[in-house]
Amino acid sequence: MFSIIFTWVIVAWGAIACIYMLRCAWTRFPKRDVDADDVIPFLYPVDISLAESILDPATEFECRWRLEPRRFREAQRKRMRLYLELTRRMAHNARVLVEYADAEKNSRDPRRVNVAAAVQEKAIGVRLYSLLTGIKLRFWLLLRADVLNSKPVLAHLRTTGDIDGLETYGALKTAAAAAFNKLPPDAIDSLTRNL
Amino acid sequence: MNLLLRYVPLGLLALLLLVLIRRRAYRVCPCFFVYTAYGVAAGVARLMVRLSILLNARDYAVTYWVTEGGYDLLGILVMYEVLRTVLGSLTRDWRARLVFPAVLCGALGLSLARAHAIPVHFSSHLASEIMIGEIAVRFVQVFVFAGLVTLVPVLGFKWRQYPFGVAMGFGLYATIALLTTTAFSDFGTRFTFLWSVVSLVAYSLAVLIWIWFFSVPQKEQTPSSELSAPSPGDLKQYKDALRRMR
Numbered sequence: 357m358f359s360i361i362f363t364w365v366i367v368a369w370g371a372i373a374c375i376y377m378l379r380c381a382w383t384r385f386p387k388r389d390v391d392a393d394d395v396i397p398f399l400y401p402v403d404i405s406l407a408e409s410i411l412d413p414a415t416e417f418e419c420r421w422r423l424e425p426r427r428f429r430e431a432q433r434k435r436m437r438l439y440l441e442l443t444r445r446m447a448h449n450a451r452v453l454v455e456y457a458d459a460e461k462n463s464r465d466p467r468r469v470n471v472a473a474a475v476q477e478k479a480i481g482v483r484l485y486s487l488l489t490g491i492k493l494r495f496w497l498l499l500r501a502d503v504l505n506s507k508p509v510l511a512h513l514r515t516t517g518d519i520d521g522l523e524t525y526g527a528l529k530t531a532a533a534a535a536f537n538k539l540p541p542d543a544i545d546s547l548t549r550n551l
Numbered sequence: 552m553n554l555l556l557r558y559v560p561l562g563l564l565a566l567l568l569l570v571l572i573r574r575r576a577y578r579v580c581p582c583f584f585v586y587t588a589y590g591v592a593a594g595v596a597r598l599m600v601r602l603s604i605l606l607n608a609r610d611y612a613v614t615y616w617v618t619e620g621g622y623d624l625l626g627i628l629v630m631y632e633v634l635r636t637v638l639g640s641l642t643r644d645w646r647a648r649l650v651f652p653a654v655l656c657g658a659l660g661l662s663l664a665r666a667h668a669i670p671v672h673f674s675s676h677l678a679s680e681i682m683i684g685e686i687a688v689r690f691v692q693v694f695v696f697a698g699l700v701t702l703v704p705v706l707g708f709k710w711r712q713y714p715f716g717v718a719m720g721f722g723l724y725a726t727i728a729l730l731t732t733t734a735f736s737d738f739g740t741r742f743t744f745l746w747s748v749v750s751l752v753a754y755s756l757a758v759l760i761w762i763w764f765f766s767v768p769q770k771e772q773t774p775s776s777e778l779s780a781p782s783p784g785d786l787k788q789y790k791d792a793l794r795r796m797r
Binding site: 358 | 641665669690693694700701703705710725726733
């Protein structure tokens with residue numbers, strides 16, 4: 357019985373995947389032109405210095421040393437929620453840039469295609485990091501890992517799935533700067549503020 | 552069923568083999584290339600045995616099941632190649648290497664559980680085992696395909712690339728094959744004709760998908776050396792942009 361139910365579940369999953377791919381193939385035509393106006397206003401600002409401070413082991417050690425255990429757990433949960441929000445923003449920005457890169461890949465200029473490939477590669481890394489970190493953080497927050505388990509160390513979140521999150525996001529920013537370097541200075545300013 | 556219609560997939564596979572040779576796909580997907588070449592050879596061998604007046608139905612059955620076993624082994628290898636290509640470009644984490652063995656073990660377990668619940672009835676013991684293996688391979692193909700498709704919206708993967716095309720063809724065929732096999736075993740032998748026709752159409756569709764994917768050259772995924780040598784004007788703009796970002 358169990359195996360039959362599982363078989364039907366897998367068949368349904370496969371059928372949904374087929375329908376999704378059909379939709380992907382269908383929506384390729386007509387191709388939509390995505391330009392800077394479809395990117396810059398849609399980006400959420402990510403405070404990298406804040407992320408650095410959350411992941412800094414020294415800051416965490418100081419909090420642990422300075423606060424009493426209950427207060428430290430509360431502070432740690434706040435820091436977890438804050439970092440979850442930052443990773444969400446990183447993932448969102450990466451998604452916006454992937455869409456831009458997808459459109460750029462149809463360009464006839466090989467340099468633009470290469471720059472778009474670099475943006476897309478880094479964006480996928482950022483999204484994978486955000487996904488894995490998000491799962492870990494939600495798991496910690498949901499199960500109150502700080503109470504049940506030994507205290508979760510946020511500094512360990514810097515590298516997840518062999519991906520250094522902040523370094524990869526930095527590389528994505530660099531790739532995006534290369535992709536948008538033809539924009540007027542005010543647009544570049546908006547991009548730098550929002551990314 | 553008409554013998555000509557039965558061998559439509561063989562013609563399409565031969566066309567696919569030509570496309571793969573033209574695109575030099577043996578460099579990108581060597582296992583898939585071997586699978587296609589094997590598919591053509593196996594199809595020709597089955598046709599020869601069927602048309603030969605010296606050989607009987609038993610010889611055809613032996614040829615059929617032996618070649619079917621080969622299809623299963625190569626199907627597994629192709630799925631391994633697809634997963635290794637996609638996950639290898641994504642992460643170097645050692646746990647990524649455990650994904651395929653886990654999928655394989657899960658599929659094999661599920662196929663054995665299914666065979667226990669609905670026993671496969673064949674005169675030959677070897678044929679029954681090949682059938683169980685075949686269902687396990689279909690499970691692996693659906694797992695890998697549906698898993699990769701799930702990564703498209705989650706990670707923003709570009710789906711128009713060769714490994715996705717290979718997984719999509721196998722995924723479509725395996726989904727339909729599992730669906731018809733389950734319906735066949737659940738609802739009885741009145742599905743025999745439908746089962747054979749649907750399988751044939753699904754496999755032909757899968758081969759058409761592969762031809763479609765391999766008919767265009769794959770775009771470069773990694774940035775080339777051109778990026779490292781921009782013009783002085785570009786370099787200045789690029790530096791300004793980076794300076795503003797920091």
